Amino acid sequence: EAVLAKRADLAGLRILVTAGGTREPIDSVRFVGNRSSGRMGFALAEQAARRGAAVTVLAANVALERTPGVVYRDVETAAQLADACGEEFPRCDVLLMSAAVADFRPVAPPDAKIKKDAGPPPAIELEATPDILLALAAQRRPGQTVVGFAAEHGDGALDFARGKLARKRLDAIVVNDISQPGIGFDTPDNEVTIVAPDRERPLPRAPKGEIAAAILDEVVRLRTTATA
Ligand code: CTP
Ligand code: CA
Numbered sequence: 001e002a003v004l005a006k007r008a009d010l011a012g013l014r015i016l017v018t019a020g021g022t023r024e025p026i027d028s029v030r031f032v033g034n035r036s037s038g039r040m041g042f043a044l045a046e047q048a049a050r051r052g053a054a055v056t057v058l059a060a061n062v063a064l065e066r067t068p069g070v071v072y073r074d075v076e077t078a079a080q081l082a083d084a085c086g087e088e089f090p091r092c093d094v095l096l097m098s099a100a101v102a103d104f105r106p107v108a109p110p111d112a113k114i115k116k117d118a119g120p121p122p123a124i125e126l127e128a129t130p131d132i133l134l135a136l137a138a139q140r141r142p143g144q145t146v147v148g149f150a151a152e153h154g155d156g157a158l159d160f161a162r163g164k165l166a167r168k169r170l171d172a173i174v175v176n177d178i179s180q181p182g183i184g185f186d187t188p189d190n191e192v193t194i195v196a197p198d199r200e201r202p203l204p205r206a207p208k209g210e211i212a213a214a215i216l217d218e219v220v221r222l223r224t225t226a227t228a
Contacts, residue, residue, distance in 0.1 A: 009220060011052030016092035017045045018085065020060035022078045024105035026124060027114045035185035036100035038062030040149070043212040044096050045070050051216065056092070058084045060099050078102045078129040089136050094145045094219055097133045098174075105129055134168045145223055147172045147215070154179040161195050171222050172196040174215055194218050198225070 019041020023031035038059060046067045049055045056071045060081055066072055073088075075081045078101050089095060104126035114122060137146045148170045150161045154177060161175035176192045178184035183191050183205070191205035194215060203214050 007050065008052040010048055010216065013048075013053045013094060014092045015045075015048045015053045015055050015094045015096065016058070016085075016088050017041050017048070017055060017096045018058045018060070018081060018099035019045070020062035021100040022060045022081055022102045022129075023076050024078065024102045024129075025109040026106050027110050027112065029113050032102060032104070032106065032124075032126075033061070034100045034102065036060075037186040038064055038099075039186070039188070039208050040190060040212070041096070041098035042067075043208040044098060044215060047209060047212040047216055053094075056088055058088065058099070060101075078105060078132070082130055082132045082135075085132055085136060089140075089144075093143065094147070094223075095133075095136060096147050096149075096215070096219075097136075098149045100151070101132055102129055131168070133170070137169045143226075145171050145219055145226070147174065147219065149173065150175045151178045151184055153177070158193060158195065158200070161193070165195055165197065171226075172218060196222060 020038035021034040021036035023033045025031050042064050045055045045057045049067050049070050058081055059072050059074050061076060073084055075084050107125045107127045133148050140146055148164060148168060150164055150173055152160045152175055157175055157177045161173050165173045173195050174192050175195055176184050176190055182189060188207055189205050190208050190211045192203050192211055194201045203211055
């Protein structure tokens with residue numbers, strides 16, 4: 001009975017998850033990328049669907065098994081992710097922004113392969129990408145819950161995360177310390193702290209499915225507190 005109740009506790013909720021890592025073209029065959037596998041985002045999607053939510057995943061370059069019943073849209077670049085988020089965000093109740101979005105991208109990549117004999121090694125000029133999460137959180141309507149993710153390195157990880165929570169006006173941010181061995185990118189386990197304005201909850205190291213379930217519990221709590 002309790003298990004069944006728990007299973008359906010997200011029924012009626014539309015959850016948008018971004019997962020993976022964006023790739024920014026250098027030319028027609030090369031890109032600037034990052035090490036995000038998409039495991040955390042896909043685990044969130046799987047757990048949320050299991051608990052009754054209607055889940056859409058914007059997947060940036062993720063090569064993982066997909067959950068039946070979840071809607072997936074594939075994107076490659078930060079710009080494509082921003083466009084897809086712009087379309088999907090207005091119709092969601094909860095945004096879980098777990099994708100690793102490139103902060104910089106090559107300016108005006110050529111539409112062909114750069115040849116090695118064409119001259120000296122080219123310099124790659126970069127420009128900043130827009131902060132998708134900042135923009136979405138700023139345009140949200142009442143009742144939308146917005147959760148960010150941050151991979152930080154060692155000392156100061158929590159302080160950096162608190163800063164992002166405030167600057168981007170998030171309901172919560174999930175932070176992991178990627179200086180710890182076996183944690184974070186491309187690993188089956190994670191160890192995170194969920195930072196919300198009113199409390200900070202460290203979660204012991206566990207498989208990403210368990211971490212995902214705890215993050216969804218926190219979303220439920222935040223939404224209950226917000227409407228109480
Ligand atoms: N994010 C985003 N758009 C970007 C960069 C980041 O939406 N251009 C989102 C990420 O998906 C994540 C959150 O912002 O949910 C925090 O990302 P993070 O890289 O930790 O923070 P930044 O603001 O990019 O700062 P920095 O990389 O310098 O720590
Ligand atoms: Ca960043």
